[in-house]
Amino acid sequence: MPTVAAASDLKFALEEVAAQFERESGHKLRLVFGSSGNFYSQILQGAPFHLYLSADEDFVFRLADAGKTVDRGRLYARGRIGILVPHGSPLRADGELKDLAAALRDGRLRKFAIANPEHAPYGQRAEEALRHAGLWQAIRPHLVLGENISQAAQFATSGSTQGGIVALSLALAPDVAKLGDFALIPEAWHRPLLQRMVLLKGAPPPVREFHDYLSTTAAQAIMVRYGFATPRD
Amino acid sequence: MDWQALVLSLQLAGVTLLVLLPLGLWLGRWLAYTTFAGKAVIEALVVLPLVLPPTVLGYYLLVSMGGASPLGRWAAETLDLRLTFNFTGLVVASVIFNVPFIVQPVQRAFEAIPRQLTEAAAVSGLGWWPTWRRVELPLAWPGILSAMVLTFVHTMGEFGVVLMVGGSIPGETKTIAISIYDRVQAFDLAAADRMAWLLLVLSLGAVTMSFFASARLAARR
Numbered sequence: 001m002p003t004v005a006a007a008s009d010l011k012f013a014l015e016e017v018a019a020q021f022e023r024e025s026g027h028k029l030r031l032v033f034g035s036s037g038n039f040y041s042q043i044l045q046g047a048p049f050h051l052y053l054s055a056d057e058d059f060v061f062r063l064a065d066a067g068k069t070v071d072r073g074r075l076y077a078r079g080r081i082g083i084l085v086p087h088g089s090p091l092r093a094d095g096e097l098k099d100l101a102a103a104l105r106d107g108r109l110r111k112f113a114i115a116n117p118e119h120a121p122y123g124q125r126a127e128e129a130l131r132h133a134g135l136w137q138a139i140r141p142h143l144v145l146g147e148n149i150s151q152a153a154q155f156a157t158s159g160s161t162q163g164g165i166v167a168l169s170l171a172l173a174p175d176v177a178k179l180g181d182f183a184l185i186p187e188a189w190h191r192p193l194l195q196r197m198v199l200l201k202g203a204p205p206p207v208r209e210f211h212d213y214l215s216t217t218a219a220q221a222i223m224v225r226y227g228f229a230t231p232r233d
Numbered sequence: 234m235d236w237q238a239l240v241l242s243l244q245l246a247g248v249t250l251l252v253l254l255p256l257g258l259w260l261g262r263w264l265a266y267t268t269f270a271g272k273a274v275i276e277a278l279v280v281l282p283l284v285l286p287p288t289v290l291g292y293y294l295l296v297s298m299g300g301a302s303p304l305g306r307w308a309a310e311t312l313d314l315r316l317t318f319n320f321t322g323l324v325v326a327s328v329i330f331n332v333p334f335i336v337q338p339v340q341r342a343f344e345a346i347p348r349q350l351t352e353a354a355a356v357s358g359l360g361w362w363p364t365w366r367r368v369e370l371p372l373a374w375p376g377i378l379s380a381m382v383l384t385f386v387h388t389m390g391e392f393g394v395v396l397m398v399g400g401s402i403p404g405e406t407k408t409i410a411i412s413i414y415d416r417v418q419a420f421d422l423a424a425a426d427r428m429a430w431l432l433l434v435l436s437l438g439a440v441t442m443s444f445f446a447s448a449r450l451a452a453r454r
């Protein structure tokens with residue numbers, strides 16, 4: 001079956017786009033969500049994926065250099081990060097991270113969730129934003145690392161942390177939105193989350209169709225509703 | 234409830250047991266009856282998957298069987314067989330990490346059979362097959378049964394190795410344990426809850442049943 005490996009910030013948005021695509025085309029797709037970095041390693045190891053939607057560009061280019069892809073891919077979205085604070089947390093959702101800095105000083109902050117910067121692009125951007133705010137060294141002992149951004153969001157809202165840095169696309173999903181407050185972090189504080197997709201060698205026609213479908217206005221409209229900017233903005 | 238994942242886990246557990254049972258019976262019985270110089274090494278190898286972190290096992294399986302390894306490439310090119318990120322790969326992994334769960338109880342069961350009984354059978358002229366079927370099997374049966382139950386339930390619940398070599402592909406490698414992890418990340422705690430309950434009840438039920446069966450068999454003796 002045609003299989004799509006997608007960065008986990010796409011969890012809610014891509015499910016809706018794919019459902020609409022399946023209704024319109026009659027094709028069936030299999031969606032697998034996880035961390036972009038893990039998918040990168042798995043594809044190198046021969047994982048049977050046909051389309052790879054990364055949360056950044058680097059992994060796509062590295063796969064292209066390794067000869068695993070059809071071409072060098074296409075941008076499909078631009079992601080945003082922000083601070084998510086669960087209800088009942090002593091932290092305020094402040095996009096400039098001033099209250100986070102204050103909470104670090106006065107001891108209100110015990111645990112804070114981000115995605116693992118080693119292999120999750122959203123984790124790398126979270127680290128960059130925290131460095132920009134001058135909080136990286138101070139917050140490191142408090143960090144809990146999600147394997148991917150979905151897990152970071154899960155940690156951030158679990159009640160065991162005081163908050164976390166998550167994707168806007170997850171924070172807007174109703175199941176997450178009801179759990180806490182969210183504020184965007186200025187986009188200039190980190191490298192842009194240019195999200196690139198690429199067809200992998202041997203991709204069957206339905207996946208190629210889906211790849212093209214993702215650039216249509218109908219698909220982009222759904223992506224925008226979930227908090228993604230169109231890549232040419 | 235992810236029925237597809239449940240069915241997949243049941244299939245994986247069934248196939249694993251089917252492959253392992255003959256091997257486990259042979260190896261367990263052999264270890265119970267023979268002593269030789271390097272026996273401790275063999276026994277250590279059997280127990281190894283039990284003490285090794287699943288990620289270590291998964292890592293070695295991934296790099297040894299994956300598409301980037303010589304073995305993986307050879308299997309793909311000459312046998313058209315891919316051993317990672319598909320069901321076949323999960324079966325291979327599952328067979329390896331379940332070796333101690335089948336061999337150890339079987340070995341203990343055969344060790345517990347008094348040697349005089351099999352010797353008496355031999356002296357009375359009973360052949361190999363009748364001895365096995367009428368003397369050894371009835372006595373070792375409780376141990377064999379619990380080995381089978383343990384292997385089955387352990388496969389249903391294995392997570393680390395499956396995550397490393399499976400890749401969480403629905404209908405192919407997304408077992409019920411992986412599905413629970415996936416549902417939690419999707420903020421679908423209701424589904425995770427139902428599946429976790431099912432696994433809890435199933436595991437407890439299976440283990441309890443095997444204890445009951447063992448106790449009844451022991452009482453009959």
